[in-house]
Amino acid sequence: MKMSDRTYNVHLWFGDFKIENGALVSSTIVKKNVDSILKKINGRDTLNLDKNCRNLFRNIAISSGFVTSDLEYVETLREVTLELARKRVLEAESKKDQQIIQCVESIDDIDESINLLSERLTEWQGLKFEYLKGEELERAIISSKEMRCDALAVDFAVMVTRLRETRQHIADHISSEMSSFAPNLTNVAGALLGARLMSKTGGLNNLAKMPSSTVQVIGASKALFRHLRYGTKPPKHGIIYQHPLVNRSDVSQRGKIARMLASKISIAARLDNYSTNLYPELLEGLERKVEKMKKLSSKIEEENADKTT
């Protein structure tokens, strides 16, 4: 290959090199063991390398004495990248799942705290700001310093506001993490509900292994066991009640919808656990099914109404 007469500084996985007029003029090669090479790779030099230099990697490796043959070059590279891949997988796996779970559980904690604190604030300052509650009250207190509102109360309100902001940040973080970590689950259940299901089951892997009849009642264990022990009515839904398809539907239909939703959530969790692709048809199918069911049941209702009149 014809190289131009330029000087190239080339940073590669096995060392740093200087090429002048197509000839190697200086080189620092890395020790040929996996650890040293990994350190070099993780240094992550982003280089705007002339494309044509890429054809010379093996030549450089051989002429600098790093390896003795083409074959050895590939063997060494393979060994190193394989080790790096294993490391990255291990890191990501031991973290991502658990990180999301920590996030969603902390959201629940924060919600509880916000309720508690804003109740206190209402009781404390509510008389001065009639009819105001929650966020509005906090804003009113903070912006009303001139009204000689208690400085302590202002402080308190600022803290609650900060807590709300933090909650929002965590929720945003969960959304973005979930859509890359479990895109199908996020698509079907929503990021927060998906994360909650993972937190209740201990992780995506566990959720994926559950039958959808279990998924349907995750979070309703009290009612479920009451049903199993005393023969009361079984619960229609657990935390999947938080899904708009369930809680915005008529009570008479929630059971059916919860069942459909749970089955799609199961499929989504399995897809996410064993593949990477997003299958949007999952949610579309669910919505279509629910729509169809609603139409059907309203038709039946009409017919029954006709009969009785």
Place this chain on the structure above:
Amino acid sequence: MQIKPHKITGVYFLDNNLATRGSTVYGERTFGDYRFWDPRRSKLAALIRKKGDLAIESNHKVLYLGAASGTTVSHLSDIVSLVYAVELSPRVARDLIRVCENRMNIIPLISDAYRPDYSQVVELVDIIYQDVAQKKQAEIAMKNAEMFLKAGGYAFIMIKARSVDVTAKPREVYKAQIKKLEEMFKIEAVRELEPFHKDHAAVIAKIT
């Protein structure tokens, strides 16, 4: 069973089925050391079915973006000399690593193809094969081609319409992606992968 070589060296017809030769990887059907290559599982197999001939040679180096669990990668590694296999998701990469452990000519890279951090490792390649489930598919292909694809080299880009835009019609998605690709490539052929893969099209692009 009748064995006939395909136009692409390293690919075979066993009766009417595609196959490559190598050690079994994912529980695929085999016949001797021939591994059946199911076009319903592999978009590359589907493309070979649809297009017939492709510019893949046994001495080629391939940069494979979106290697997933390594199904197609394993067949490709039967055909070409070296595969740089890039996969972002650590969970499926676990399977990819298992494939790499049994094959000497796959370089696994757990990285985001949209933000290539494998510049110290990847040589000039003859082919970029791309099958990513991300939105900016054309951009990914162009970014990587600019860095790694040799002059006159080919990019085989599997466009997943559903990943780009769920609501748009697949054909419109293809059109829009191809228009972007034309900034950098000469588009030689476009094949929809029906009936093997729904809402997917393969673009064969030559770098200009």
